[in-house]
Amino acid sequence: MGAVEQLYIGLFDTGILLVALTESLQRIVIGFSLAVIIGGILGILLGVSKIADETLGSLVIALQSVPSIVWLPIALIVFQGGAGAIYFVVILGGTWAMTLNIRMGIKNVQPILIRAARTMGYNHTELIWRVMLPASIPSALTGARLAWAFGWRALMAAELIGRGGLGRTLMDARDFFNMDLVVAIMIIISIIGLIVEYFFFSKIERKVLSRWGLAKAS
Amino acid sequence: MERVVIEEVEKTFPNKEKDGSFTVFKDISLTVNPGEFVSLLGPSGCGKSTLLNIVAGLDQSSAGEVKVGDKKIKGPGSDRGVVFQEAALMPWLNVLENVTFALRKKMKKEEAKKHAEKYLKLVHLSKFMHSYPHELSGGMKQRVSIARALSMDPAVLLMDEPFGALDEQTRMMLHREVQFIWQETQKTILFVTHNIRESILLSDRIVLMGTRPGGIRKIFTVDLPRPRKPSSPEFIKLEEEIMSILAGEIEKVMKEEMGDDFNSKKASLLYGTDRNMGNHI
Ligand SMILES: Nc1ncnc2c1ncn2[C@@H]1O[C@H](COP(=O)(O)OP(=O)(O)OP(=O)(O)O)[C@@H](O)[C@H]1O
Ligand SMILES: [Mg+2]
Numbered sequence: 325m326g327a328v329e330q331l332y333i334g335l336f337d338t339g340i341l342l343v344a345l346t347e348s349l350q351r352i353v354i355g356f357s358l359a360v361i362i363g364g365i366l367g368i369l370l371g372v373s374k375i376a377d378e379t380l381g382s383l384v385i386a387l388q389s390v391p392s393i394v395w396l397p398i399a400l401i402v403f404q405g406g407a408g409a410i411y412f413v414v415i416l417g418g419t420w421a422m423t424l425n426i427r428m429g430i431k432n433v434q435p436i437l438i439r440a441a442r443t444m445g446y447n448h449t450e451l452i453w454r455v456m457l458p459a460s461i462p463s464a465l466t467g468a469r470l471a472w473a474f475g476w477r478a479l480m481a482a483e484l485i486g487r488g489g490l491g492r493t494l495m496d497a498r499d500f501f502n503m504d505l506v507v508a509i510m511i512i513i514s515i516i517g518l519i520v521e522y523f524f525f526s527k528i529e530r531k532v533l534s535r536w537g538l539a540k541a542s
Numbered sequence: 543m544e545r546v547v548i549e550e551v552e553k554t555f556p557n558k559e560k561d562g563s564f565t566v567f568k569d570i571s572l573t574v575n576p577g578e579f580v581s582l583l584g585p586s587g588c589g590k591s592t593l594l595n596i597v598a599g600l601d602q603s604s605a606g607e608v609k610v611g612d613k614k615i616k617g618p619g620s621d622r623g624v625v626f627q628e629a630a631l632m633p634w635l636n637v638l639e640n641v642t643f644a645l646r647k648k649m650k651k652e653e654a655k656k657h658a659e660k661y662l663k664l665v666h667l668s669k670f671m672h673s674y675p676h677e678l679s680g681g682m683k684q685r686v687s688i689a690r691a692l693s694m695d696p697a698v699l700l701m702d703e704p705f706g707a708l709d710e711q712t713r714m715m716l717h718r719e720v721q722f723i724w725q726e727t728q729k730t731i732l733f734v735t736h737n738i739r740e741s742i743l744l745s746d747r748i749v750l751m752g753t754r755p756g757g758i759r760k761i762f763t764v765d766l767p768r769p770r771k772p773s774s775p776e777f778i779k780l781e782e783e784i785m786s787i788l789a790g791e792i793e794k795v796m797k798e799e800m801g802d803d804f805n806s807k808k809a810s811l812l813y814g815t816d817r818n819m820g821n822h823i
Contacts, residue, residue, distance in 0.1 A: 439600055440630035442618045444644040444694065454643075458634045537633045537676030 326504035327511065334508060340493065345512060348489035351407075352472075352479050355414030359471045362415065363422025364464065370423065371430025371460070372452055381427075388420035392474070393481040400486070410482045410489075417478030418471030425467030429460025462536050469525045476517060543728055544611040544621070544697035546574040546597060551606035553592050566592050567756030568605070572749060574698075579724055579731045581741035583784070584751030584759075585792045590734040593751075594702050597732060598624045610698055620648070623691030625701040629683035631675040631690075637662065638671040641690045648694070661689040664723060681712035685719070692727065702734045717743055721768065738784050742777060743770050750784060752791040754798060759787060 334341030370377045370384070392413050399409035433456050441455045483491020490509055497505035533539040552568035566589040574580045582590045595601035597608050599618040608615045610622060618624075631640045641658035642651075649657065662668055665685040675683055684704055691699060705713040721744065724731060735741050741748045745764050752759040762784065766776055 434630075436626060436628055436630045437632060440624070440626065441643075442600060443598055443620075443622065443624040443691075445618070445620045445647050455632070458632065461634065534676075535634060535674060537674070 327507040330502070330504045330508040331511065334505065341490075341508070341512065344488070344490045344493040344509075348479065348483065348491070349516075351410060351414060351489060352476055355411050355479065356418055356472055356475045358411075359415045359418030359475055360422055360468055363419040363467065363471060364426055366419070367423040367426025367464075367467070368430065368452070368457070370427040371456070377427070384420055384423055387416075388424060392417035392478045396482055396485060405487070407487070410479065410486050413482045414475045414479045418475035421470035421474055422464075422467040425463045425470065426460060429463025429467075430456045432463070433459040462532055462538055465525070465529055465532055469521075469529070472520060472525070473517075476520075480513060543576040543730055545576050545609075546572075546698055546730060546732065547609045548572040548574075548593075548597065549606050549608070551593070551596060551603045551608060553589060553596065553601070554604040565604075565756070567751070570606070570757060572758065572761075574730055574732055576730055577728045579733065579744055579746045581745040581748045582732065582734045582751060583736065583738065583741045583748055583788070585753060585788065585795045586736065587795060588751045588753045588791070589756050590736075590751060591702050594624075594700050594732060594734050597698075598622055598700050600624075620644070620694045621697045623694050623696035623699050625684070625687050625691050625699070625704045627703045627706045629675070629680075629687040631683055631686055633675050636672050636674050637667060637678070637686050640675070640686055641693050644690045644694050658689075658693055661693040662686075664692070664726070665689045665719065679712070680708050681716060684708065684716065688720075688723070692723065692729075696729070698730045698732065700732050703736070704733075705740070706735070706737075713740075720744065738781055738788070739772055742766075742780055742784075743772065748784065750787060753795055759791065 331341065335345075336342075366380075366384070370381055395416055396409060396413050399412040403409040403412065437455055437459060438451055441451055446454060479489070480491045483489040484495055486492065490513060494506060494509045497503075497509060530539070549571055550568075551570045552565065554563050554565045554568075556563050570593065572580075582593060584590055592601060596603045597610075597615065599615050599622065613621070632643060635643060638655065638658055641662060642654040645654035645657055648654075659668070659671070662671055665688055667682065667685055667689065670678065670682065675686070678686070688704070705716050708716065717740065723729075724744075733741075733744065742764055748762040748764060750759045750762065751757065762780065764770075764780065766774070766780075770777060772778075772781075
């Protein structure tokens with residue numbers, strides 16, 4: 325019960341939780357967006373260009389297997405302890421999942437669709453924009469979902485060590501032996517995960533999969 | 543309406559293992575006259591699709607050349623509309639958008655839309671313009687695919703077993719539809735099938751292909767008045783004539799694929815000239 329009280333006070337009275345929440349959300353939204361954009365562009369490049377795939381492809385797979393939080397010490401030095409370090413870790417956490425999923429989506433486009441479009445006079449560049457990219461949207465969505473999940477975990481880990489946001493507040497609460505506040509923050513963290521996962525991504529995914537004719541009979 | 547001239551075309555695939563290579567066919571020469579309906583018929587693997595894809599510009603021939611009108615074919619182009627066995631519709635576009643997809647390189651959005659609607663009407667799909675491909679039956683999808691190919695107003699229509707994956711009733715309905723469209727638009731049509739009855743029903747001429755060595759075995763002119771009735775004596779006579787040659791070709795393929803396991807007696811039972819059994823070789 326103490327946790328609920330702490331939640332109320334932190335959000336509506338002192339506002340420390342509200343400030344922390346806003347800061348974390350801002351970080352994840354910006355970090356996630358950049359991860360989707362950077363990962364998307366890199367994924368398209370790997371999916372479309374054989375040379376890029378053969379050179380950068382295995383590098384991406386290698387990087388993907390490194391938990392992004394491992395980069396934090398280096399990032400803290402490079403960004404001199406600034407907020408940039410946390411963004412760096414969040415972006416790195418989401419980018420590779422996005423890259424690999426888009427790459428796979430493009431590689432797995434049904435060849436017959438490409439052949440059909442070629443008979444209608446589409447050239448290579450147009451095929452990428454008009455056929456390969458739309459066809460790989462379901463994979464891109466999977467990538468984005470993973471990018472969010474990895475990004476969110478990376479953010480929390482980074483904030484525990486770094487500065488600001490829910491993670492830092494969690495550590496502060498522990499240092500003051502305020503276990504109710506610790507639990508309150510954990511509740512916020514899991515609720516955000518739930519909302520984004522089940523309301524945002526699930527909804528979009530259901531729509532996209534049914535439109536693309538990939539939905540299982542429901 | 544254009545003439546398609548295939549001149550001494552050869553297709554050889556380099557063999558990945560060792561240094562050998564595999565020639566599907568060579569010295570194929572065939573002229574399809576403007577407005578003519580020609581079927582390519584033959585056992586599986588004889589190169590029907592390969593030949594059609596070369597005409598479509600999707601595959602490169604190893605030797606020889608193909609001309610549509612006076613133009614030598616170098617790659618795919620909207621002067622040749624192609625209908626594949628699978629409808630190959632873009633799942634993220636609705637029926638109307640799938641047809642305008644073929645037109646957006648040629649005309650403005652509004653014009654393309656009007657044009658697409660006209661051709662969807664021709665295949666009786668006006669009611670389903672805003673449906674998505676996954677909401678359509680196989681036959682309807684194939685009709686969209688036909689409308690899409692026709693809407694580019696190609697000189698030649700190339701069809702690769704367009705009804706091969708459909709059930710008998712749907713196929714019969716689409717046979718009527720294709721004949722109607724052909725009469726209406728006067729297109730030159732090159733049509734791949736392995737269904738003898740289908741080829742007699744639709745074609746002016748039937749090009750019978752064989753394997754090992756791959757090539758044209760015989761060309762039949764179908765001189766029957768339309769609409770044709772599969773039960774008429776002339777129809778049956780032609781069907782049996784084609785079947786007898788085709789049976790020999792199929793036996794060759796079976797021997798090749800099965801090696802010593804091949805039993806000619808059993809094969810003639812399985813793939814004999816019985817017209818009902820041989821209908822769907
Ligand atoms: N990319 C390829 N590499 C090597 N061989 C190929 C390739 N594509 C086709 N072939 C061979 O070419 C031959 C002709 O193939 P094709 O698909 O044209 O036959 P088909 O007459 O259309 O048969 P079906 O009736 O089964 O569709 C086959 O023996 C096939 O093994
Ligand atoms: Mg074929």
